[in-house]
Amino acid sequence: MKANCWVAPNQVAVENVPDPQILNPRDAIVRITSAAICGSDLHLLHGFIPAMKKGDILGHEFMGEVVELGPGARDGLRVGDRVVIPFPIACGNCISCERGLYSLCENSNPNAAVAEAVMGHAPAGIFGYSHLLGGYAGGQAQYARVPFADVGALKIEDDIPDEKVLFLSDILPTGYMAAEMCDIQRGDIVAIWGAGPVGQFATCSAFLLGAERVIVIDRYPYRLRMAREKAGAETINYEETDVMDALRDMTAGRGPDACIDAVGMEAHHPSAALQAYDRGKQALKSETDRPHALREAILSCANGGVVSAIGAYAGFIDKFPMGSFMNRSLTLRSGQCHVQRYMRPLLDRIRKGEIDPSYIITHTLGLDQTPHGYDIFTNKREECVKVVLKP
Amino acid sequence: MGRKSRGHKNTALHIRSMKDPFGIEREAQDRSQAMARFLGWCSLGLGVTTLAARPRVARMCGVDDSPTAQTVLQAAGIRELGHAAALLIPRRRVGWGAWTRVAGDVMDLTACGRAMQTRRGTRRMRLTYTMAALAGITMIDLYTAMRATRGRRMKDGTRVQASVTVNRRVDEVYRFWHDFQNLPRFMHHLESVQVIGDRRSRWTAKAPAGRTVDWEAEIVDDRPNEMIMWRSVDGAKVPNSGCVRFVPAAGGRGTEVRIELGYSVPGGAMTANMAKIFGENPGQQVCDDLRRFKQVIETGEVVRSDGSPHGTAIRQQAKQRPAQPLAMHR
Ligand SMILES: NC(=O)c1ccc[n+]([C@@H]2O[C@H](COP(=O)([O-])OP(=O)(O)OC[C@H]3O[C@@H](n4cnc5c(N)ncnc54)[C@H](O)[C@@H]3O)[C@@H](O)[C@H]2O)c1
Ligand SMILES: [Zn+2]
Numbered sequence: 001m002k003a004n005c006w007v008a009p010n011q012v013a014v015e016n017v018p019d020p021q022i023l024n025p026r027d028a029i030v031r032i033t034s035a036a037i038c039g040s041d042l043h044l045l046h047g048f049i050p051a052m053k054k055g056d057i058l059g060h061e062f063m064g065e066v067v068e069l070g071p072g073a074r075d076g077l078r079v080g081d082r083v084v085i086p087f088p089i090a091c092g093n094c095i096s097c098e099r100g101l102y103s104l105c106e107n108s109n110p111n112a113a114v115a116e117a118v119m120g121h122a123p124a125g126i127f128g129y130s131h132l133l134g135g136y137a138g139g140q141a142q143y144a145r146v147p148f149a150d151v152g153a154l155k156i157e158d159d160i161p162d163e164k165v166l167f168l169s170d171i172l173p174t175g176y177m178a179a180e181m182c183d184i185q186r187g188d189i190v191a192i193w194g195a196g197p198v199g200q201f202a203t204c205s206a207f208l209l210g211a212e213r214v215i216v217i218d219r220y221p222y223r224l225r226m227a228r229e230k231a232g233a234e235t236i237n238y239e240e241t242d243v244m245d246a247l248r249d250m251t252a253g254r255g256p257d258a259c260i261d262a263v264g265m266e267a268h269h270p271s272a273a274l275q276a277y278d279r280g281k282q283a284l285k286s287e288t289d290r291p292h293a294l295r296e297a298i299l300s301c302a303n304g305g306v307v308s309a310i311g312a313y314a315g316f317i318d319k320f321p322m323g324s325f326m327n328r329s330l331t332l333r334s335g336q337c338h339v340q341r342y343m344r345p346l347l348d349r350i351r352k353g354e355i356d357p358s359y360i361i362t363h364t365l366g367l368d369q370t371p372h373g374y375d376i377f378t379n380k381r382e383e384c385v386k387v388v389l390k391p
Numbered sequence: 392m393g394r395k396s397r398g399h400k401n402t403a404l405h406i407r408s409m410k411d412p413f414g415i416e417r418e419a420q421d422r423s424q425a426m427a428r429f430l431g432w433c434s435l436g437l438g439v440t441t442l443a444a445r446p447r448v449a450r451m452c453g454v455d456d457s458p459t460a461q462t463v464l465q466a467a468g469i470r471e472l473g474h475a476a477a478l479l480i481p482r483r484r485v486g487w488g489a490w491t492r493v494a495g496d497v498m499d500l501t502a503c504g505r506a507m508q509t510r511r512g513t514r515r516m517r518l519t520y521t522m523a524a525l526a527g528i529t530m531i532d533l534y535t536a537m538r539a540t541r542g543r544r545m546k547d548g549t550r551v552q553a554s555v556t557v558n559r560r561v562d563e564v565y566r567f568w569h570d571f572q573n574l575p576r577f578m579h580h581l582e583s584v585q586v587i588g589d590r591r592s593r594w595t596a597k598a599p600a601g602r603t604v605d606w607e608a609e610i611v612d613d614r615p616n617e618m619i620m621w622r623s624v625d626g627a628k629v630p631n632s633g634c635v636r637f638v639p640a641a642g643g644r645g646t647e648v649r650i651e652l653g654y655s656v657p658g659g660a661m662t663a664n665m666a667k668i669f670g671e672n673p674g675q676q677v678c679d680d681l682r683r684f685k686q687v688i689e690t691g692e693v694v695r696s697d698g699s700p701h702g703t704a705i706r707q708q709a710k711q712r713p714a715q716p717l718a719m720h721r
């Protein structure tokens with residue numbers, strides 16, 4: 001089959017690789033009908049996630065049709081079923097899974113010992129997301145093997161198009177969880193750093209969960225326009241305005257009640273000098289992640305407020321404003337999304353027409369054009385917000 | 392580095408190697424490891440100095456008159472950096488790293504000996520001092536390497552302990568373990584365990600080159616839902632014993648499983664056998680076993696990925712395949 005593989009930092013290529021096969025009783029093989037490129041794939045592309053190998057198949061947002069089932073996955077699924085696959089691989093049997101913390105499944109990462117050496121304890125395995133998180137082949141391919149398919153695949157019964165349900169695999173639940181972690185109360189103002197796909201869905205979700213106002217921060221006018229026009233956000237372009245001043249002004253001095261970092265470890269900094277400081281430290285590996293948006297989110301947040309860090313981090317950050325955080329009674333929440341927890345309720349909302357997540361799709365490409373998709377998505381060319389691949 | 396930080400810190404399964412009654416001198420091993428690390432820093436300093444100030448180093452050693460000496464010194468400088476890496480890179484056993492230094496010393500001594508043959512006067516004198524210093528360093532390196540290697544071998548046997556929490560009731564866990572035929576499902580060095588009597592079982596372990604080794608074991612203590620203790624009966628090539636305890640974890644968190652394995656090997660002659668069957672590092676192995684135990688009892692299968700197609704094993708985690716399907720016929 002064809003698959004999009006990681007070759008070296010800043011290089012991916014569509015290659016011919018062997019077809020996947022059933023390795024375990026609870027596996028399913030899925031023929032992929034739609035897949036997407038995620039902001040997390042960009043961290044892999046740029047080489048900021050450790051333990052990548054040449055030839056790793058990327059992609060953790062995909063859906064398709066079940067073409068083969070192991071003997072242990074036959075209860076809930078049938079060959080021919082249409083399924084959306086959540087990006088964290090979870091067994092459904094361990095205590096973390098039972099508590100709904102699927103991205104912390106205690107069994108799905110066969111390389112847990114390495115992850116423990118880096119992180120203290122190991123999170124779940126994730127499709128196409130480095131050997132630290134399991135060494136699983138991803139879904140930017142024609143076929144994928146799905147472990148624990150009996151709990152990990154969401155069946156789509158009706159003929160609702162792929163475009164409306166594909167993002168249940170990651171970014172819609174992720175944006176939703178980002179907003180849910182804010183513990184939104186009546187009258188709350190939520191500020192969101194990053195107007196990428198995750199920031200866009202965090203915006204919709206914050207409104208769904210009762211936010212009074214949502215303020216989105218980015219530097220790409222077309223992305224900010226989408227947040228304004230499609231989701232009703234107010235926006236700040238951080239290259240034109242000082243973010244903290246603007247937020248103080250827009251909230252009459254209080255600051256946003258909750259702040260979401262939907263940027264992650266490759267934050268850009270408007271001041272060339274500070275951008276160079278973090279980039280330099282990152283290059284020397286004395287700081288693995290560039291946390292500018294997180295720092296700003298903490299400093300901007302209202303006293304007693306919540307900072308929801310949904311953007312991805314891999315290692316260590318520098319100059320964490322602990323004094324501000326501690327003295328002002330802030331709360332920090334985070335996590336890889338526990339996608340399985342949100343899939344069904346969000347599918348219901350999609351069916352009822354409360355959300356139509358397809359509005360963020362700006363490009364639909366064939367699998368062969370995946371490297372081009374990475375290029376326009378990472379360089380924000382052609383007003384790219386989200387690329388969907390049709391293998 | 393303190394004692395606590397060594398051992399199998401790289402796992403949350405909480406595993407610990409213990410000193411056995413015959414005594415691997417852990418303290419001594421720790422001291423020799425500290426020495427090896429010190430030598431690593433020396434190598435780093437020496438390597439950098441040699442590379443940065445070659446002419447001065449050449450003058451000090453009394454070989455500043457020859458152009459080849461510059462090349463030899465450059466090579467020696469680069470080699471020192473290699474020693475430093477071998478000795479200092481964390482988590483790597485320093486035993487072999489120390490041996491690379493010994494080899495380097497021999498090379499240096501040979502080079503000096505050659506240089507001596509053609510030199511007279513002050514140069515010859517300086518070379519003599521260099522030789523004497525080198526001989527001293529060689530002694531220290533040799534000593535360190537021997538200590539580090541000796542500490543590493545498990546001559547007299549060893550005991551390892553590990554624990555894990557599984558999301559199953561204590562009676563289920565006890566029953567699963569009590570059926571020794573289940574053990575090979577997660578203890579990958581075992582080929583099979585056959586129950587041959589009330590308390591007796593026959594264990595078959597895989598050995599290299601497709602061979603097997605087997606022995607009989609008997610249960611010596613059995614307390615339902617609490618613990619099982621077993622040991623090999625007389626005549627086993629590698630006498631071994633094991634004990635597993637089960638305790639309910641508070642607040643419905645499943646069952647805590649603690650395992651302790653012992654291998655009492657009387658003399659050095661058996662070491663090779665033991666390594667063949669139980670692996671170079673039984674501590675690591677028991678840790679992998681417990682992870683797979685958790686996977687099997689909770690999910691019914693040993694978890695596999697494309698990078699680790701044979702399932703959890705620390706050794707395999709270091710040598711990952713690319714995350715793409717294996718080529719095999721369907
Ligand atoms: N926690 C999870 O489960 C989860 C799931 C999916 C994605 N993510 C992470 O979420 C993050 C966003 O993903 P995405 O797909 O939206 O990616 P994206 O790259 O499209 O979006 C990131 C946006 O942040 C903006 N940005 C950069 N620096 C900024 C700054 N200093 N201030 C404000 N905005 C800034 C960029 O201009 C860009 O528009 C990534 O880190 C991704 O890895 C996390
Ligand atoms: Zn993603």
Ligand SMILES: [Zn+2]
Nearest residue numbers: 091094097105
């Ligand atoms: Zn689980």
